[in-house]
Amino acid sequence: MHAIRNSTDVLQLILDTMYEGIVLVDEQGHILEMNQAYLKLLDMERDAVIGRHVTDVIENTRMHKVLETGIPERGHLQQLQGHDMIVHRIPIWQDGKMIGALGVLIFESIGELYRIIERTQEILRSDNAGPSDLRQDVETIPQRRAYTIDETIGQSQSIMLLKQMAKKAAKTPVTVLITGESGTGKEVMAQGIHYESNRANGPFVSVNCAAIPENLLETELFGYDDGAFTGAKKGGKPGQIELAHMGTLFLDEIGDMPVNMQAKLLRVLEEREIQRVGGITKRYVNTRIISATNRDLEQMVQKGQFREDLYYRLNIIRLHLPPLRERREDIPVLLAFYLEEVSKRLQKSLVHLSSDVVGLLVRYDWPGNIRELVHTVEVLVSLADSNHITISDFPPHLTKFFASPYDLGVTERTPTPNVDVSRMEYHRSNGVRDSIANYEKKMIEDALADAAGNKSLAAQKLGIHRSTLYEKLKRYNLN
């Protein structure tokens, strides 16, 4: 090892030691680097490939396509030297500009993968499958609609670190407080922790403390007993805390919980017992509490708006989700994921974005974070006439809408949490805001019609919280 002189040597050594083929191209597709494994497969010398265009050197390559779209392609099949291989093609972004791409060629996995698929199919097809085999395991795996921590999209350093911490948190029974602006993925992370914990087979119960009117919150959380009030359901009703027994209770927007409820919640944490409204008996509950907020709880504690003792109880492990504008490298990956998801959902062929559109979206500040990104992809996919969107067929109002403050000559910009598309005021003309708002109003009307007026279902279809839907209904006079 003493022969390794500097970091360039170390990097070269790592590249040449890897079994995987690595190729690095600049933004025009010219090869900057190729490691020994790749060179050996192509039966070429390094000097003969450096500086040449990737399409002249690698058959069936799509590296130039990735440079056009800016969207990573992971786990794609590529025919090379007569073999099917799995490849990753990853664009490299710096300061909102694509500066090249990395190709990774995985040699042996494809055969291995086929063997695993064949073995799984055999077992699933077999009628005589024994009790101890995979078939039984497959059937007993609970249906999961949520992501595991590993499946949540994001490869930026801050998110990778957060995923590691979340995995550690999942292994403990303690309370977790997730902070971050609206739409950064706090609930997704909470679900990830639940499904990674030993409570995964228990319920994940989510309560949005801001969505429930103050006078109903107590019965919602604690339930009620027979005859608790006029109109109470016969036999009573369990509250959400009770329903989360042996599982996880996710208290979203905990900063909006009224102070008197904070005291009651503290008692649950201390005594692990609840008493239904109008009830006399106490019931033991074993639930793990994960709470989330986009408000500054420390400041609320200082102002006497949030109980300090409860704050310390909830804040045993703290996870902070950074806003998208602080982890721009996650934007292309999220776009790729949601382009596929939304195209499928809207039964359209897969819509691609050109690199200038992706660049525009990478530079945009996303005050509504991932929720706004999902919403934007829905707009783009539904408006797309073809399956390739370039800057010229990007809806004109949206081009202006997404232009960076610098492009528009605006220097001051202070995005606030909780801002949603229809409310964004600064640096946008009324025309732009109105067209976005009209589009949003139309989406809400359609979702309500689809859900036959059921607001919870409509909110679910729109991917927004019930409380957000109520706010929007009020704003658009749709009540």
Ligand SMILES: Nc1ncnc2c1ncn2[C@@H]1O[C@H](COP(=O)(O)OP(=O)(O)OP(=O)(O)O)[C@@H](O)[C@H]1O
């Ligand atoms: N890592 C992720 N990968 C893919 N999609 C994500 C990710 N994080 C969030 N999303 C999507 O973004 C949207 C908002 O996520 P989520 O509801 O978890 O945010 P939140 O921070 O809890 O928002 P709020 O504070 O408004 O309750 C959802 O549609 C969710 O599926």
